[in-house]
Amino acid sequence: MMKNQNSDRSDTILDSAEKFIRKGGFNAVSFRDIADDIGIKSSSVHYHFPKKTDLGKAVIDRYAKRFLESLGSPEEKKETPQTRINRLGKAYLAALEEDDAICLGCILGAESAGLPGDVQEAVGSFFDGVLRWTSSALAGSKGPSASATHIIGALQGAMVLSVATKKPDALKETIRRLQMSV
């Protein structure tokens, strides 16, 4: 028993790393912070993720997978574009409200230019995936703001505004307006 202790521990490490990164960015997390947070030594974190780049890539890759899975299929069900975009908005809202922090994509996207190459690529892939999902979800829509780029941008920007101005309703308002114009 306890066969996937590695996997369990790795996930615990990634949970902690994700929490720190969401709060202050990639440079605001250290191997020691994570180790102290979960009660091990920093060298043990290095065992699971030798370089910080490995850690960063793993955090964003896991997040991308989870986020896209949580959105479900953008096509198969008989849904209107509005319903699908509502689902997308709810996913962003959940991230903000559950942890009272900006989502991982927002912060790493904003820091993109200063990230190590590997991590930067992983962030780019995340956005490509989300944009692809949104494009599919919009199939058939003729609204004036029915563009994946515009919608994802608006959601992420509103999320930043929510935390930076400490007015958590900013994201809700943007979701409402996006829905009207899809």
Add this chain to the structure above:
Amino acid sequence: MMKNQNSDRSDTILDSAEKFIRKGGFNAVSFRDIADDIGIKSSSVHYHFPKKTDLGKAVIDRYAKRFLESLGSPEEKKETPQTRINRLGKAYLAALEEDDAICLGCILGAESAGLPGDVQEAVGSFFDGVLRWTSSALAGSKGPSASATHIIGALQGAMVLSVATKKPDALKETIRRLQMSV
């Protein structure tokens, strides 16, 4: 002549700091980076800005002042809301294109939760100012997306997408769509 050498030097320091912050965030700039960049010693940077918090506050305060001044008045001229929002969009676009980097508000807004209290407050004030300008600029508009929060959020989010996905047209597209729906 050369009376405000202090002010000149301070500005040079702030220019350098702003450049580094826009690339990788507040934690991605150091006193030594700045000193090396402009050819002085790190202790001289401390002379002008004793603590890193002082430096951060000065960077964002100067930026807020410049940005709002560049927007001009949101009221006095006989302009339509569309024209004013176009001016706003152009200001964001200029920041992105001139330096090929995200704007200072975007990156510090995203990092907000991890910033020192003083800097966080200054970032909040910047957003309050921009939102106030945009609200005034929208006076009389009845468009479906005529909300300061929505517009600023969309512009900033699109800017992040532009750099993170390396598709510089994302911001342009959002400006176009915003203008249609104001």
Add this chain to the structure above:
DNA sequence: AATTATCTATCTATCAGTAGATAGATAAAG
């Protein structure tokens, strides 16, 4: 005009703390 004092802006040198990273020991499991 000459002297004295103060201010400005830089430097050199150094500090304690923390960063990412690695080598090697240890222990448990199979």
Add this chain to the structure above:
DNA sequence: CTTTATCTATCTACTGATAGATAGATAATT
């Protein structure tokens, strides 16, 4: 006896920050 996962111990590099020296400009006093 190898693999997995952890530890101790350590390294070098860099962080923000400070103390103290210095040169030059400016201002005040004699």
